[in-house]
Every structure is written in C-alpha cells, then in structure tokens.
Amino acid sequence: MLSSAFPRIATRASRAQFGKARFASSMPQPQAPFWASKTALAGATAVTVGTTAWYMHLYGNPFLTEASANTAAEVGLHPAEYPWPNKGWLDTFDHASIRRGYQVYREVCAACHSLDRIAWRNLVGTSYTADEAKAMAAEFEYKDGPNDEGEYFDRPGKLADYMPAPYPNEEAARAANNGGLPPDLSLIVKARHGGADYIYSLLTGYVEPPAGVTVAEGMNYNPYFPGGMIAMARTLFDGLVEYDDGTPATTSQMAKDVTQFLNWAAEPEHDERKKMGLQAVILLGSLTLLSVVVKRSKWASLKSRLPRSPVQSDGWQSQPLEERTTQHQEFRTWAVPQSEVYAMRDRVRVARDGLIRRRRDRAITVDEDAIKRARYDGTALDVECSRSVLDQMRESLPFVLDSHGQQTLRGEIDQLWPPMDLSEEAEMITMADLPLEENELDIPYPSRPLEDLLDDRGRIPRRPTNVDPFRELHFCNPHPGIPS
Structure with a gap:
C-alpha cells in the first residue's frame, strides 16, 4: 500500500515543475546593455584600428624609438595637392586636356620615353576620331611578316598597333642617355607616390640649386625628386609647342596637359x-x-495571423517523425492565454471527479510504477488526450480526417511514447486503494477509466521525462480561445 505522505510530496514537486514549464516562454528575458553587445565591440574595434592607421599614415609609427633622420633633400619635397578634374566620385577626365597632353608627349617626351601599354585604338573616342588616329598610326613603320617568301617587311601602322618605342632595346636607351634608362610612362602616375601631383611638381620644379648644394656633372637640381639630383634636364619651356585649339603653351599649361594625358594612360x-x-x-x-x-x-x-499547430501545417503528415516531434516541441512553447489555461484545468478537474466516482465500481489492476506515472507525471492524461485528439478536433476545428488518418496518427503516438511491459511479478494494487481525495491529490486525470488506456497486453505507454503535463492539451486545442 502507498502511504499518504508520499503522494503529497510528489504532487508538490510536479506542480513546481509544471509552473516552470508553463511560464518559461512568457517570462521576459533580461537584455544585455548595449556596451556589452557584439555590435558595440565590433564598432569600437573598427574605430580603434581606423584611428591608429590614420595616425600612422600621417605621422608614422608612434612606437618607434628612433626618429627618422631623412631630410627634404634626401626624400624630396612633398608635392602640393592640385584640383584635378577627375578626382571626384562622378568626375571624368578633361578630354581636351588629354588631346593637348598627347601633343606635348609626341613632340617633347616621345624622344626618350615610351608608352608600351597604349595602342592607337585607345585614342579613338577619347581625344581623337578614328580617322585621325589612323592617320597618326600610318606615320610610323612597323616590322611585320614573314610574307610568302619568308621575309619580314615594313608596313604602315594601324589602330591595333601599340605606340612605338624611341629605342629598339634597353641598351640603346642607356647609351643615348649617359647610362640612364628613361622609364616607360604608361603607368608612371600609378607607380609614383603622389601620383599626378608628383608628376606635375617634378615637371615644373626645376630651379637653381641653393647655396651650398653642389650639382654633379650631367645632373640637374629638382627639389621634388628624391635626393634633389635628377638626370633628366628641364624639357618644358614657354611656347615650346603650338596647340591646335589656340591655348597658350605656358610651362604650367603644358605640364598640366601632359600630366592629365599620363593619368589617363595609366587608367584608360x-x-x-x-x-x-x-x-x-x-x-x-x-x-x-x-x-x-x-x-x-x-x-x-x-x-x-494566429500560429498554427504542426498537425494543421501543410505536409506535416509527410514529414519524418523526428521533424514533426521537433515542430511539436517548438509549438508547445508558444504563449497560451491565462483564460485558456483555467479552462483546461476545469476540464481536468471534471474528468478527475468522474474517475473518483467510478473508482469504487471498477477495480483496475496495474503495477505500482505505472500508477505513479499516471498520478504524478500525467502520463494517463497525455495518452488519453493523444488518443482522442482527432475526436476533439472534429468538435473544435473546421476539418475532418478520414479513418486512414486516424490510424496513422495512432501509430505515430505509439512511436512517440513506446509501451512498457508490466512485470507479472510486480506488486498489484487497485484504484480503490489510492488516496484520490480532493485535498490529497490535485493532478489531472482522463475523462475515461484508466483501464481503457491499456492495450491488449495490459501495457501502458511510457512518458518521456521532463515534459510539460499539459503539452497534449495544447496539442489537442492548438488555437487558444476555441473550446475543445
């Protein structure tokens, strides 16, 4: 026989666990302050790294213990910043300046420097028409071949040809320039620190050397060149070229135009x-x-719209059992109105009172473990509600499942709660011996006798541990407010 004290202790524990499970989804969760969030941490890191990089770009590395001894004469003067027409996000090159700049390059710079990456076709639509570009290309002879006799021949240039170099090879270029190699100007703007500002400052920066500075033979003084000594002499003088559009050919104007042309050549x-x-x-x-x-x-x-039960979701019956079980567990965590919870408890009390009245009329023999699960864990209530879920949905929901759907759902319930065999040697007691008084036991019972829940072999389904006893009530009535 079971003592009267043990049911009271188990009932209180069941109530406490049920209260935690019922209000777990509706309790407000504390939010971490913004300064402790990942967003604030990422923002602070980005600001710190950006500030450090900006400082090091302007003033150098602040953690170096030795100061730099380089002077302006060693590294060259820093060029001024000029308002080039293409510096804006939506600004373009000055194409008239590009045309004039090519004229300066062709008449002045092409004698020593090459443009290996620029073809005649690149000028079409930029500063010249197709006919003008073809005429300029035809002025140069290009070696081609071999012909049918296996010999190479010279032909006039065409738009597909690249601009010719002033020297046939590097050795010839050094021999003509006292050992110095004139650099190719195709990417000169991108290859120099300061870009177009440096090129313009270098072309216009030739001045007399200051007192105390000795210029070696064959060198020229230019404070913008690193070291101050450059082998290239000054090449731009006022009136050196005559522009086709009548623009005055001053030194600064020619330097601006050829710099704009070289800037375009580096980025066509x-x-x-x-x-x-x-x-x-x-x-x-x-x-x-x-x-x-x-x-x-x-x-x-x-x-x-209102949430729907997994049973009502499209394609729920065709999903694997594990996915449907997961969906059901997620669905039961949704908040349920307090009025619906009270209605569920009232129905449970009515069903329990009916079972108490019938307990003396019918003797039910089950083992002690099964009775404990039925009393304290709510297993009998879950199984009863699962077995009658289709009947309750017929009364509360606007659709009906056929007999095949009923059999399918019953088979799934047997898989979710595997049956447990009752040992023949277990101690057998009757429901009449259980203390089911109102003041001693306050747990839900099904509306039908307990023996109706047993299968043909006298087995009762096993209930998973740590599960809300009212889960199947949520499952039976998915829509709050609709009486089942």
Whole structure:
C-alpha cells in the first residue's frame, strides 16, 4: 500500500515543475546593455584600428624609438595637392586636356620615353576620331611578316598597333642617355607616390640649386625628386609647342596637359568604370527598395495571423517523425492565454471527479510504477488526450480526417511514447486503494477509466521525462480561445 505522505510530496514537486514549464516562454528575458553587445565591440574595434592607421599614415609609427633622420633633400619635397578634374566620385577626365597632353608627349617626351601599354585604338573616342588616329598610326613603320617568301617587311601602322618605342632595346636607351634608362610612362602616375601631383611638381620644379648644394656633372637640381639630383634636364619651356585649339603653351599649361594625358594612360577605363558604377548603384538601390517593399507587403499578413499547430501545417503528415516531434516541441512553447489555461484545468478537474466516482465500481489492476506515472507525471492524461485528439478536433476545428488518418496518427503516438511491459511479478494494487481525495491529490486525470488506456497486453505507454503535463492539451486545442 502507498502511504499518504508520499503522494503529497510528489504532487508538490510536479506542480513546481509544471509552473516552470508553463511560464518559461512568457517570462521576459533580461537584455544585455548595449556596451556589452557584439555590435558595440565590433564598432569600437573598427574605430580603434581606423584611428591608429590614420595616425600612422600621417605621422608614422608612434612606437618607434628612433626618429627618422631623412631630410627634404634626401626624400624630396612633398608635392602640393592640385584640383584635378577627375578626382571626384562622378568626375571624368578633361578630354581636351588629354588631346593637348598627347601633343606635348609626341613632340617633347616621345624622344626618350615610351608608352608600351597604349595602342592607337585607345585614342579613338577619347581625344581623337578614328580617322585621325589612323592617320597618326600610318606615320610610323612597323616590322611585320614573314610574307610568302619568308621575309619580314615594313608596313604602315594601324589602330591595333601599340605606340612605338624611341629605342629598339634597353641598351640603346642607356647609351643615348649617359647610362640612364628613361622609364616607360604608361603607368608612371600609378607607380609614383603622389601620383599626378608628383608628376606635375617634378615637371615644373626645376630651379637653381641653393647655396651650398653642389650639382654633379650631367645632373640637374629638382627639389621634388628624391635626393634633389635628377638626370633628366628641364624639357618644358614657354611656347615650346603650338596647340591646335589656340591655348597658350605656358610651362604650367603644358605640364598640366601632359600630366592629365599620363593619368589617363595609366587608367584608360576610368570614365567608363565610373559610368558603370553609377548605373550599378542605381540598379542595385532600386532592387533593394523594391525588395523591402515586397517583403513588407508579403510578410505583413504572415506576421499578423494566429500560429498554427504542426498537425494543421501543410505536409506535416509527410514529414519524418523526428521533424514533426521537433515542430511539436517548438509549438508547445508558444504563449497560451491565462483564460485558456483555467479552462483546461476545469476540464481536468471534471474528468478527475468522474474517475473518483467510478473508482469504487471498477477495480483496475496495474503495477505500482505505472500508477505513479499516471498520478504524478500525467502520463494517463497525455495518452488519453493523444488518443482522442482527432475526436476533439472534429468538435473544435473546421476539418475532418478520414479513418486512414486516424490510424496513422495512432501509430505515430505509439512511436512517440513506446509501451512498457508490466512485470507479472510486480506488486498489484487497485484504484480503490489510492488516496484520490480532493485535498490529497490535485493532478489531472482522463475523462475515461484508466483501464481503457491499456492495450491488449495490459501495457501502458511510457512518458518521456521532463515534459510539460499539459503539452497534449495544447496539442489537442492548438488555437487558444476555441473550446475543445
């Protein structure tokens, strides 16, 4: 026989566990302060790294113990910053200046420097027409071949040819320039620190050496060149070229134009890249706004509608058993109105009172472990509600399942709660011996006798541990407010 004290202790423990499970989803969770969040940490890290990089870019590494001994004469003067027309995000090159700059390069710079990466076709649509570019290319002879006789021959240039170099090889270039090799100017703007500002300052920076500075033979003084001594002599003088458009050919004007031309030569796709970038920003921005509008309109109805049970979800019956079990466990954590909880408890009390009244009329023989699960864990209530879930849905929900659906659901319930064999040697007691008084036991019981829950072999399904006793009531009545 079971003592009366043990049921009271187990009942209190069951109530405490049920209270935690019932209010776990509705209790507000404390939020961490913003300064402790990952967003704040990432932002602070980005600001710190950016500030350090900016400081080191302007003033050097602050952690070095030795100061730099380089002077302006050793590293050259820092060039001034000039307002080039292509510096803005949406600005383009000055194509008239590019045309004049090519004229300066052809008449002055091409005698020593090459443009290996620029073809005649690159000038078409930029500063010259196709006919003008063809005429300029035809002025030069290019070696081609072999012909049908296996000999190489000279032919006039065409748009596909690259601009010719002033020297046939590197040795010839050094021999003509006292051992110095004139650099190729195709990428000179990108290859020098300071870019276009440095090139312009270098071309206009030739001055007389200050007192105390000795210039070696064959060298020229230019404070913008590292070391101050450069082998290239001054090449730009006022009136050196005559522009086709009548622009005065001053030294500064020629330096500006040839620098603009060399800047274009280093980046011929500059204007087209900015044009395509603007088009991409407009297109992607429009698609982003359209996506936001469609998302808000499509999800508004989905976010505002009532939650649905996994049983009512489309394709739930065709999903694997593990996925349906997971969906069911997630669904039971949704908040349920307090009025619905009270209605569930009232129905449970009515069912329990009916069982108490019938306990003396019918003797039920089960083992002690099964009775404990039925009394304290709510196993009998879960099994009863699971077996009658289709009947309750017929009364409360606007759809009916056929007999095949009933058999399928019953088989799934047997898999979710495997039956447990009752040992024949177990101590057998009757329901009449249980203390089921109102003041001693306050747990739910099914509305039918307990023996109706046993199968043909006298087995009762096993209940998983740490599960809310009212889970199946949520499962039986998925929509709060609809009486089952």
